[in-house]
């Protein structure tokens with residue numbers, strides 16, 4: 346049965362002050378509008394684990410969008426409503442000590458979802474908080490805290506979420522959970538890896554049963570992409586993919602995925618960690634590197650099909666395929682002698698993701714050359730500009746490129762360290 350625990354003090358201690366204040370405000374607005382309003386989802390789990398939580402999810406027994414609009418007026422936010430789902434996002438900027446902090450609050454109308462078919466989009470109907478929580482993935486994510494002033498901080502635990510947090514267990518709420526939504530199997534592994542929790546025996550059996558019943562054949566669409574990316578992003582990729590394999594889910598992602606991937610993901614992970622030590626200026630997303638490692642050994646039409654099936658966004662799909670193709674080509678054309686100029690020419694036109702991919706699959710000698718490129722050669726360029734050449738009386742034309750190439754070649758070998766030396770070189774070069 347439901348507990349009578351009050352966690353207002355925990356909230357005050359572990360939530361940012363601004364958020365705590367907004368929740369108090371939401372509670373008094375709830376009383377005014379006659380709605381039941383609750384903080385739900387991962388933030389309660391994090392709160393009970395004494396961890397800071399990135400997102401604030403609120404559920405309203407009533408008109409969620411209307412509530413969001415009223416709340417937003419009071420706290421000076423901006424509302425983005427999604428009428429179809431009865432949800433809204435409030436964006437707020439809070440200035441504190443001259444610094445602007447941005448928050449977003451997700452507000453939903455309490456609902457039960459029924460599924461037209463597994464893995465399809467839900468239809469929405471109004472219902473109460475208990476039913477809303479019952480449609481959630483795991484007990485540890487199905488806790489709520491009431492915000493209404495009268496009961497502010499009251500913890501609602503209908504399904505044993507507190508006990509499972511204490512026991513470090515991932516447990517579904519009912520036997521049809523994976524039939525309703527197969528992506529939950531990937532989520533189970535993600536939370537297990539991320540939180541260091543065990544998937545309960547019964548929940549494990551339900552995953553295995555669902556695999557046997559071919560439920561996961563229906564595993565496709567944008568949710569699959571999102572969960573796969575989150576899995577690769579938030580956990581150690583080789584462990585997570587090993588776990589997918591243990592449950593028979595790896596073959597479902599693609600029939601040719603097998604154990605060979607683990608070693609490659611280990612290499613990818615080591616490479617990504619190595620890159621962190623270089624403090625590269627360019628940003629890249631490591632989860633995309635890992636996703637590409639999954640795709641690397643597929644034939645090119647299989648890659649296309651896979652990315653299409655998981656509904657990777659069009660721009661992501663294009664970029665990933667382009668990176669694979671460029672990396673493969675660059676590895677094939679890798680200069681065999683140790684010429685810094687050739688290495689520079691090959692790598693300077695490639696984006697950082699492509700270079701990291703090359704690093705994963707390169708041979709030792711190539712790896713060394715790529716490292717030298719990243720740590721030394723990458724930043725080298727002629728100090729002279731076109732206008733400097735003009736001042737030296739050289740007519741603009743194709744010869745400029747030739748001159749810059751020659752300067753670069755010298756610099757890549759440690760010569761021509763100053764602008765003066767470059768000028769001297771150019772003067773001689775003309776003769």
Ligand code: ATP
Pocket residue numbers: 385386387388400402480481482483486487526528529532
């Ligand atoms: P994280 O801290 O990793 O973001 P989270 O619990 O906030 O964890 P989200 O993916 O942001 O995870 O989901 C928010 C909440 O929505 C979850 O706590 C869960 O209650 C619910 N939820 C999300 N995805 C599903 C799903 N596939 N099936 C059921 N409930 C889900």
